[in-house]
Amino acid sequence: MHAFRTHTCADLRASDVGSNVRLSGWIHRKRDHGGVLFVDLRDHYGLTQIVCDADSPALPILDSLRVESVVTIDGEVKARAEGTTNAKLPTGDIEVFARTVEIQSKADELPMPVAGEQDYPEEIRLKYRYLDLRRDRLHANIMLRSKVIASIRRRMIDQGFTEFQTPILTASSPEGARDYLVPSRVHPGKFYALPQAPQMFKQLLMVAGFDRYFQIAPCFRDEDARADRSPGEFYQLDFEMSFVTQDDVFNAIEPVLSGVFAEFAGGNYVTPAGEFPRIPYKEAMLKYGSDKPDLRNPLIVHDVGEHFAGSGFGLFAGMVEKGMVVRAVAAPATAEKSRKFFDEMNDWARQEGFAGLGYATSKGGEWGGPIAKNHGAEGMDRIAEQMGIGPDDGIFFAAGPEAQAARLAGLARTRVAEQLGLIEQGAFRFCWIVDFPMFEYDEDAKKVDFSHNPFSMPQGGMEALETKDPLDILAWQYDIVCNGVELSSGAIRNHRPDIMYKAFEIAGYSREDVDTSFPGMIGAFKYGAPPHGGSAPGIDRIVMLLANEPNIREVILFPMNQRAEDLMMNAPAPVTMKQLRELSIRVVADSEPEAN
Numbered sequence: 001m002h003a004f005r006t007h008t009c010a011d012l013r014a015s016d017v018g019s020n021v022r023l024s025g026w027i028h029r030k031r032d033h034g035g036v037l038f039v040d041l042r043d044h045y046g047l048t049q050i051v052c053d054a055d056s057p058a059l060p061i062l063d064s065l066r067v068e069s070v071v072t073i074d075g076e077v078k079a080r081a082e083g084t085t086n087a088k089l090p091t092g093d094i095e096v097f098a099r100t101v102e103i104q105s106k107a108d109e110l111p112m113p114v115a116g117e118q119d120y121p122e123e124i125r126l127k128y129r130y131l132d133l134r135r136d137r138l139h140a141n142i143m144l145r146s147k148v149i150a151s152i153r154r155r156m157i158d159q160g161f162t163e164f165q166t167p168i169l170t171a172s173s174p175e176g177a178r179d180y181l182v183p184s185r186v187h188p189g190k191f192y193a194l195p196q197a198p199q200m201f202k203q204l205l206m207v208a209g210f211d212r213y214f215q216i217a218p219c220f221r222d223e224d225a226r227a228d229r230s231p232g233e234f235y236q237l238d239f240e241m242s243f244v245t246q247d248d249v250f251n252a253i254e255p256v257l258s259g260v261f262a263e264f265a266g267g268n269y270v271t272p273a274g275e276f277p278r279i280p281y282k283e284a285m286l287k288y289g290s291d292k293p294d295l296r297n298p299l300i301v302h303d304v305g306e307h308f309a310g311s312g313f314g315l316f317a318g319m320v321e322k323g324m325v326v327r328a329v330a331a332p333a334t335a336e337k338s339r340k341f342f343d344e345m346n347d348w349a350r351q352e353g354f355a356g357l358g359y360a361t362s363k364g365g366e367w368g369g370p371i372a373k374n375h376g377a378e379g380m381d382r383i384a385e386q387m388g389i390g391p392d393d394g395i396f397f398a399a400g401p402e403a404q405a406a407r408l409a410g411l412a413r414t415r416v417a418e419q420l421g422l423i424e425q426g427a428f429r430f431c432w433i434v435d436f437p438m439f440e441y442d443e444d445a446k447k448v449d450f451s452h453n454p455f456s457m458p459q460g461g462m463e464a465l466e467t468k469d470p471l472d473i474l475a476w477q478y479d480i481v482c483n484g485v486e487l488s489s490g491a492i493r494n495h496r497p498d499i500m501y502k503a504f505e506i507a508g509y510s511r512e513d514v515d516t517s518f519p520g521m522i523g524a525f526k527y528g529a530p531p532h533g534g535s536a537p538g539i540d541r542i543v544m545l546l547a548n549e550p551n552i553r554e555v556i557l558f559p560m561n562q563r564a565e566d567l568m569m570n571a572p573a574p575v576t577m578k579q580l581r582e583l584s585i586r587v588v589a590d591s592e593p594e595a596n
Contacts, residue, residue, distance in 0.1 A: 001022055002022065004022070004024040004072055005022050005023055005024045005072070006021045006022045006023075007021050007022075007023060008023075008043055008044070008045040008046065009023055009025050009041055009042060009043040009045055009046050009047055009048040009091070010043075010045035010046025010047070010048075010090055010091060011045070011091075012048060012077055012091050012094050012096070013090075013091070013093065013094065014079060014093045014094060016077045016094065017077050017078060017079050017094060018076070018077060019076070019077045020074070020075070020076055020077075021074070021075065021076075021077055021096060022072060022073070022074050023041055023043075023048055023050075023072070023073050023075075023096065024043065024070070024071070024072040024073075024104065025041045025042050025043035025048075025070070025071070026041070026042045026043070026067075026068050026069070026070055026114075026134070027039055027040075027041065027042075027062070027065055027066070027067050027068060027069050027070075027071060027107075028040040028041065028042035028047060028067065028068075028114070028115055029067065029115050030062070030063075030067060032063070035053060035054055036051065036052075036053045037051070037052050037053075037059055037062055037063055038050070038051050038095075039051075039052075039062055039098075040115075041071070041073065041096075042134075044139075046089070046090060046091060047089055047091065048091045048094075048095070048096055049080075049086075049091070049094075049095040049096070050062070050073055050075065050095065050096050050098050051078075051095045051096070051097055051098065052097065052098040056097065056098050056099060057099070057100060058073065058075075058098035058099065058100055058101040059098075061101045061103065062098065062101055065103065065106065065107075066106070066107045066108070066109065066110075067107065067110070067113075067114070067115065068107035068110060068114055068131075068134075069103065069105060069106050069107040070103075070104040070105040070107075071101050071102065071103055071104060072101070072102040072104060073096065073098050073100070073101050073102075074098070074099050074100045074101075075096040075097050075098040075099050075100075076096065076097050076099070077094050077095075077096055078094065078095055078096070078097050079093065079094060080092070080093060080094060080095050110131065111124060111127075111128050111131070112124050112125065112128055112131055112132070114131055114134045114135055116135075117135065117136070117137055120132075122553075122561060123561070123567060126553075126559065126560075126561055126566075126567045126568060127567040127568055128568070129557075129558055129568050130568070133557070137554075138554065140547075141543070141547045141549065141554055141555045142555070142557055144264065144543060144546060144547055144555075145539070145543045145555055147264065148260060148264060148539070148542060148543050148546065149216055149539060151259075151260050151263055151264075152216070152237055152256060152260055152539075153216065155255070155256045155259055155260065156214045156237070156239065156256060159212075159252055159255070159256065160212050161212040161213065161214040161239060162210065162212060162213060162214070163213075163214055163215055164205060164210070164213050164214075164215055165215055166195070166198040166201035166202065166205075166215065166217065167195070167201065168194060168195065168218070169182060169192040169193075169194070170192060170193055170194075170195050170201075171192070171193060171520075172191065172192075172193035173193070173196065173200075173517075177196055177221040177222060177223050178221065178222035178223070179193040179194065179196065179220075179221075179222065180193065180194040180220045180221075180222055180232075181193055182194065183583040183584070183585055184583075185582055185583055185584075188583075188584035189584060194220035195217075195219060195220060196219055196220060196221050197217070197219045197236070197238065197536060198215070198217050198219075198238050199455070200518070200520060200521045202238060202239075202240040202534065203240065203455075203493055203495075203521060203532065204520065204521065204524055205240065206240055206241075206242045206493075206529070206530055206532040207524045207525065207527070207528070207529045207530070209242075209530075210242075211241070211242045211243075212239075212240075212241050212242070213238075213239060213240045213241075213534075214237065214238060214239040214240075215238050216235055216236075216237060216238075216539060217235065217236055217237075217238040217536070218233055218234075218235055219233065219234055219235070219236055220232065220233050221233075221234075222564075224562075225560070225561070225562040225563075225564070227550060227551050227552065228485055228541055228544065228552050229552060230540060230552050230553060230556055230559050230560065231560050231562070231563075231564040232560050232564055234538060234539075234540050235538070235539040235540060236488065236536040236537060236538050236539055237256075237488075237536060237537045237538075237539060237542075238534075238536040239252075239253070239534045239535065239536070240532055240533070240534035241532060241533060241534055242530040242531070242532045243530050243531055243532070244492070244531065244532065244533050245492070245533075246434070246476055246478065246492055246533065248533075249478075249490065249492070249533050249534065249535065250276070250278075250432065250478075251274075253480070253535060253537070254273040254274060254276055254430075255273040257273075257430065257480070257482075257487075257537065257542075258270055258271060258272055258273040258276075258430070259273070260542070261428050261482075261542075261545075261546065264546045265428055265546065268426040268427055268428060269426065269427040269428065269429075270427075270428045270430075271428065271429050271430040271431075276430045276431055276432050276480075277295070277430075277431040277432070278431070278432045278434050279293065279431055279432065279433055279434065280433075280434055280435040281433055281434070281435050281436045281437065282435070284433050285406050286301065286303060286406070287300050287301055288300075288301060288410055288413065289301050289327070289398075289406045289407060289408070289409040289410020289411065289412075289413055290407075290410040290484075291433050291436075291479065291481075291486075292433075292479070292481050292484055292485065292486045293431065293433075293481060293484065294414065294423070294429075294483050294484030295429040295431055295483075296423050296424035296425075296427055296429050296483060296484075297413060297414065297417040297422060297423055297424075297484075298417070298422055298424075299329055299330060299332075299413045299416060299417050299422065300330075300413075301327050301328070301329055301406075301409045301410065301413055302327065302328045302329075302386060302387050303325060303326070303327060303328075304326050304327070304328045304383050304386065304387075304397075305319075305320045305324075305325045305326040305399075306320075307326075307375075307379060307382055307383050307386075308320050308326055308375070309321070311375060311379060312374065312375065312376065313371070313374040313375045313379075314374075315374075315399075316375075316397075316399055319399050319400065324399065324400055324401055324402070324405070325399070325400070325401075325402045325405050325406075326397060326398070326399045326405070327397070327398045327399070327405050327406060327408075327409035328383065328387060328395050328396065328397050328398075328409075329395070329396045329398075329409055329412050329413045329416055330387055330389045330393050330394070330395055330416075331359075331393060331394035331395065331396060331416050331420065332389070332390070332393045332420065332422070333390075333392055333393065333420070334361070334392070334393065334394040334420070335361075335362065335363040335364065335391075335392035335393075335394075336363075337361075337394070339361070339369075341419070342359045342361060342369065342394065342396075345357055345359065345396060345412070345415065345416070345419075346358075346359065348415060349398075349408060349411075349412065352408075352411060354398075354400075354404070354408045355400070357396050357397070357398060357408065357412055358370065358371045358396065358397035358398075358399065359371060359394060359395065359396050359397065360372040360375075360380055360394060360395045360397075361394045362380075362384070362391060362392060362393060362394055362395075363391075363392060364391050364392065365381075365391035367380045369394075371395075371397055380395075383395065396412050396416065398412060414484070427483075428482055428483060428545065429482065429483060430480065430481065430482045431481050431482075432478050432479070432480060432481075433478060433479040433481060434477075434478045435459075435474045435475075435477075436451065436452045436456075436474065436475050436477040436478070436479075437451045437452075437471065437473070437474060437475070438450070438451065438452075438456070438458045438459075438470070438473040438474060438475040438477075438503070439451055439470040439471055439473060439506060439507065440471070441471060447507075447508050448470050448471070448506060448507060448508070449507050449508070450503075450507050452475060452477050452489070452491075453475070453477055453489065453491050454503065454504065454507070455491070455493055455494055455500070455521075456475040456476055456477045456491035456492065456493065456494060457475065457476045457491070457492045457493060457494045457495070457499070457531075458473050458474070458475055458476075458494070458499070458503060459473065459474040459475060459476055460473065461496075461499055462496075462498065462499050462502060465499065465502045465503060465506060466502070470506050475491065476491055476492035476533070477489065477490070477491040478490055478491065478535070480535065480537055482545060483545060485541055485544075485545060486541075487537040487538055487541055487542060488535045488536045488537040488538060489535065489536075490533065490534055490535025490536065491533060491534075491535075492531070492532075492533035493531075493532050493533055493534075495525055495529040495530065495531055495532060496525070496529075497522055497525045497526055500514065500522065500525070501514060540552050540555060540556060543555040
């Protein structure tokens with residue numbers, strides 16, 4: 001017999017009754033029923049009920065152990081008594097009568113329970129993550145993650161992609177988020193950087209002629225945490241393709257994403273490959289107030305500023321005259337809602353940092369509320385006609401500078417749909433956001449700068465850069481969005497040195513700046529580079545969506561907290577003076593004055 005087990009804790013069935021078996025695992029729960037002890041024994045695979053009575057030498061040993069102690073049990077498989085079976089467990093028809101027990105490891109008193117799904121403070125959960133990972137939900141999430149990655153890898157290979165590994169120690173980049181720097185011992189005063197993404201390396205692979213690359217890539221960015229972003233490190237499905245158009249990229253990745261989601265979505269609707277809507281950035285910002293629209297939400301934002309131009313409602317009329325906008329969001333079937341619902345929406349907008357959210361109510365076509373009172377019934381009817389709403393639908397209004405009004409309208413669209421229960425459940429709806437602007441005007445720096453990815457090919461190429469207003473130039477850039485979550489950004493790359501120099505020149509960078517900042521890539525492009533493009537959907541966000549988790553830390557094995565601390569391993573932490581001397585580094589205290 002094997003030293004530790006003949007079966008896992010998920011294996012035994014009614015057909016095994018009468019067999020002598022050996023199981024090993026953790027004591028999950030204990031229940032004392034008047035001299036008969038029941039123990040749920042747990043391993044990676046499942047649970048088996050162990051039973052022992054006064055005739056079993058195992059009774060006093062199991063009775064003395066705390067839960068989460070690790071034991072090996074020898075015993076006989078018996079059928080559970082009628083009425084005591086557990087249909088929720090694969091092993092629910094049997095139990096194992098324990099004859100002997102060997103203690104592998106005793107557990108101390110636990111800082112948090114493993115059995116059950118009680119909420120515990122994040123600080124405790126992250127400090128004792130190894131205990132947290134024993135819990136059913138988190139264990140299932142991590143196993144889902146592993147299966148999703150295996151499925152992605154298989155699907156990418158089937159699509160003709162080849163997996164490569166790019167360097168972890170590389171050069172610091174002036175673009176993007178903050179780098180994590182790594183000091184060099186053999187080159188005092190110089191630093192490597194951990195890659196924010198394999199962006200340049202994957203493009204160099206295309207220059208090297210490998211055609212279709214992918215990897216499940218670790219990426220490192222010194223960013224603040226969010227619900228959908230882990231500080232420090234994350235993983236992405238990084239891929240790149242040569243001799244492709246934007247359509248070719250979409251056609252390659254849609255079957256992978258749609259297929260993976262369909263495989264693990266539990267029967268929920270998934271947008272089929274080939275049917276991902278393509279929404280221009282400008283349209284997305286107008287209709288949804290966001291470049292990450294949740295298409296499960298049926299509400300659409302409307303631009304209704306023209307209805308207020310020269311109207312009797314002086315506040316909105318004045319804004320429109322000054323070039324500002326008025327955006328409107330319907331509140332369907334709210335005729336029976338009290339004024340409190342609308343006032344609370346206005347209060348919410350103020351809590352979000354906006355001046356407020358105007359509204360108009362309607363009951364059977366009879367308008368009420370402050371906007372309707374000022375604008376008049378006829379004016380409101382014209383707005384309702386444009387929006388295509390019914391006689392019992394209210395309207396919320398966001399007014400101000402376009403970017404601000406669009407953002408408030410987008411947030412209001414989401415909140416109204418949530419409050420009214422309009423968000424479609426049981427669906428994963430994908431879309432592409434396309435036609436991003438190549439440049440934007442930086443109000444702080446008072447200059448034109450890149451709006452998205454500086455290495456994207458401008459639509460129209462060199463001719464567009466030379467003849468168009470920079471703010472009118474679109475780029476071959478695109479985002480993949482699912483249920484309001486951005487999974488990745490991507491682009492058809494700028495593979496022409498002349499076009500790249502010109503694009504950076506428009507953004508205020510000299511030829512020397514480009515050569516100094518990106519020597520590897522710009523140099524490689526001078527020796528023949530194919531047209532190429534790609535993207536990098538986030539693995540963590542994919543699993544977060546599939547697991548229906550609101551926080552990305554629930555699908556990562558050992559995440560940091562919001563302050564980028566690993567509470568379990570006590571990182572970051574001071575190092576010894578010996579280590580610092582080896583790296584030619586001196587730590588400067590916060591209070592020490594900076595050198596002139």
